[in-house]
Amino acid sequence: MKILMEQWRQYLDEECEDDEVESLATFAHQGQTRRGGEPYISHPKAAAGFAKQFGYDDAVVDAALLHDTLEDYKDPQEMEQMIKDVCPEALPVVKELTHDKSVEYTDYVLSLSPRAVAVKLLDMHHNAQDLQPGDKQFQKYHDALIALGGKPDGINDEHWQALTAKLEVPA
Secondary structure (H helix, E strand, C coil): CHHHHHHHHHHHCCCCCHHHHHHHHHHHCCCCECCCCCECCHHHHHHHHHHHHCCCCHHHHHHHHHCCHHHHCCCHHHHHHHHHHHCHHHHHHHHHHCCCCCCCHHHHHHCCCHHHHHHHHHHHHHHHHHCCCCCHHHHHHHHHHHHHCCCCCCCCHHHHHHHHHHCCCCC
16 A cells, blocks of 8 residues: 555655755754854755755755755654655655764765765765865765765765865866
8 A cells, every 4th residue: 555655656746845855954953053154054054055056956955955954853753754744755865864973974975875875965065165175074075975985876066066165076
């Protein structure tokens, strides 16, 4: 029955409601701030904005908005159910992006599906805006991009060029 429902949903090409996805992401990050002091929700909104700018599909935009919710919300199982209720097609990507810290970062990035890689690279793109060579996070991102061995399938050329230029990865 579950498979039938998933197929029916795909047949209808039902999309997640943008305002509901954004509201859920805002709720999940309520009261959280980034290192610079701005509300944390600014980060997933920026990643989703880049997804739109670079022409990714709605599923990537939605997953970008929700990409940190399972890691950051107080009850990951409750958040998983909320995502399932609001935007079920984003849930597998969001779950995949929840980094098990026992797995080395580059191995984690290399294990991601094409949609999850797109969201991870959008996440990196936003986070890299303030990074400088020599920063630990700069090196971590740089090494992960090198390990990818070139632009992954499905990644927008403009996105890849901007990210590799920022992180000093040879084209």
